[in-house]
Amino acid sequence: MADVLTNPRSDRVRSVRSLAQRPVRQRTGRFVVEGPQGVREAVRCAADRVVDVYLTDQAMERYAADIAAPARAAGLWVHQVTDEVLAVMADSEQPQGVVAVVEALAPSLADVLAGSPGLLVLLTHVRDPGNAGTVIRAADAVGAAAVLVSEASVDVTSPKVVRSTAGSLFHLPIVTGLPVESTLDELRAHGIRTLAADGGGTTLLPDADLSTPHCWVMGNEAWGLPEQVRAHCDDIVRVPIVGKAESLNLAMAATVCLYASAGALTFGT
Amino acid sequence: MADVLTNPRSDRVRSVRSLAQRPVRQRTGRFVVEGPQGVREAVRCAADRVVDVYLTDQAMERYAADIAAPARAAGLWVHQVTDEVLAVMADSEQPQGVVAVVEALAPSLADVLAGSPGLLVLLTHVRDPGNAGTVIRAADAVGAAAVLVSEASVDVTSPKVVRSTAGSLFHLPIVTGLPVESTLDELRAHGIRTLAADGGGTTLLPDADLSTPHCWVMGNEAWGLPEQVRAHCDDIVRVPIVGKAESLNLAMAATVCLYASAGALTFGT
Structure with missing residues (x-):
């Protein structure tokens, strides 16, 4: 040695x-x-x-x-x-x-779109390192093409985020610093449906159309998605809550949505 | 005042x-x-x-x-x-x-079984407060009848667990201090199928039979489920991983399994 x-x-x-x-x-x-x-x-x-x-x-x-x-x-x-x-x-x-x-790598949204992605997730104003890391890990697990992270979000190269991705940070591109609304426009222009995950959505997750390329849009942990962002998405989807829980946390909701997508896209339902 | x-x-x-x-x-x-x-x-x-x-x-x-x-x-x-x-x-x-x-309330397994539960989750040797709390919250969200917690697990009344349940602690019974193997026997004796959630399982989640009363059995964060516990369960079920991620964390895996159950039991698939 x-x-x-x-x-x-x-x-x-x-x-x-x-x-x-x-x-x-x-x-x-x-x-x-x-x-x-x-x-x-x-x-x-x-x-x-x-x-x-x-x-x-x-x-x-x-x-x-x-x-x-x-x-x-x-x-x-x-x-x-x-x-x-x-x-x-x-x-x-x-x-x-x-x-x-x-x-650090800085892939661009254009790089990701060039690969005709079937499944994406966009984190808007996510602040908690554990949530960001867990969503990156879930996106990796379901074979999403990339994770998109908006401006004013936690730094995905911070020690806590890196730890909670459990290595997934190196498995798929993470595009950071994106302005939310123009990103939604660009996704739509590329034929990617934008699905806001929101407790106030009218479409229940099992009824959402996940059969074509789409991007889940996740809000901030505390305040969710602002009205103008929801209005900018193609659909607003609610993860069903059967019991008395008020809501799911961001990482849980994203994981359930991503697995629903993986089920629809890969396993058949 | x-x-x-x-x-x-x-x-x-x-x-x-x-x-x-x-x-x-x-x-x-x-x-x-x-x-x-x-x-x-x-x-x-x-x-x-x-x-x-x-x-x-x-x-x-x-x-x-x-x-x-x-x-x-x-x-x-x-x-x-x-x-x-x-x-x-x-x-x-x-x-x-x-x-x-x-x-604190100390409901017994007998109390829970008396209610003919359709969906349960058993946490075995769970140590991380955030994981325990998140699973309780997910169990609540899908309308599970109760959460069972084995002996040698984190105390569900510890401040960190209580916080991470976001109130769900008061929505469904939490039975604690259970010995794992005899609990599995008792569940089976009551017609409740025991499904070990394990990355080494041969049954993929979308293929698991979730149509009858069942209990998800989740292992410790670090070492998973010991062989003798897996052998004691009716089926060993794997959450599919399509991408390069090695595994999901405990809370994510439990959330996905519980939502799959809720889908099968309530929403239809």
Whole structure:
């Protein structure tokens, strides 16, 4: 094994740590992935964007086959670090001995539309990192073509979002910073139906037409979708609530809608 | 308005605060509900178990119609407190000026089975409060008869679980402390099919028989369902994953399974 990074106050360690701050991520175009699941998927699916991989002694052994070896095979820098160094680099309390620095990708809506997507989800003004990450994971699970994220939303390269995507961040394009209404217009112009998911919708999910390309439009956690956005969509769809619950949270509603789409598009109903 | 509680070091305030600790909840049989949504549902659906309601001056005004008035109408103790007192009482950083102390209920599995339940979910060794709360909320949303929680799981009256149920805790019975295998036997003896939700299942969710009474069996967040539990279930069902995601998290998988059940049982597919 080569040199072990031992100094938690070194420039390198500080610079990794500083990526926990959004302005630093924006300036450098880089972000940190923590934990074996995320790092493994970064190495597996986005090796050309992985700048450095850091593992503790123990993690180097534990994840030899699924992280260290494939990372080296891909020509990546794999560094051994002390537990103390890793703890400083990571935002999470349990990074399980593994972090990586990765270059952010900025795919455009035009890139996504060029692929004739069948299923998309647009998050508008989503603020909670766990919700954003979970929706990205659900979109990945159902084979959605991409996740679209509006302006004034949480940064999808923030440590909490990255963690909660469980590696899905590297599986499908995430287009960010989109203005909501012009994006809806552009989707419609490409033959993609826009379906607002909203508790006040008149179409029940089982009755929604999910047979052609469509994009789920999800509102903010607290205030939902503003009237002018709902009016801009082709349909407003309500996930049925049979019991006494007032509503579903954003991530649950998105997961149910996306699975309904997957059922209609792939499994047949 | 009567007396305002102003002393954050009083015995009363300390005793509310102490309910953040599991041993204190176990000893007293009481727990704290924080935030308007939870407190409103406690007052609305479980007034006979609400011991005290505490509101700040501002919250007293803001939630006059949906909390303070109905609480008084139900003969409950409604106390006005200072912001400082409320902050000490609450575990959460944003209780929005409202907390209540509620007596825990301990329904038995026999109680639930006596109602001939059509849909249940059993959480085995669930540890994450957010997951437990979200599953309770999803079970409520689809009109499940109850949520069953195994021994060695998170305490469903802990502040974080209570918060994440968004009031659903008061909408359906939650049976806790159940031994897994004998519970599965008892469910089966009552004609309730037990469906393990597991990424290694051979039956795909759209092919699962959800037409008769059944109980979803969900595993721990990290290690899933042990082999002997899976073997004890009538079927092992996999939520389809079309994309590259490795898995869904517990709350997402449970939500999708429960909605599939609701679709089969209520909406038709």
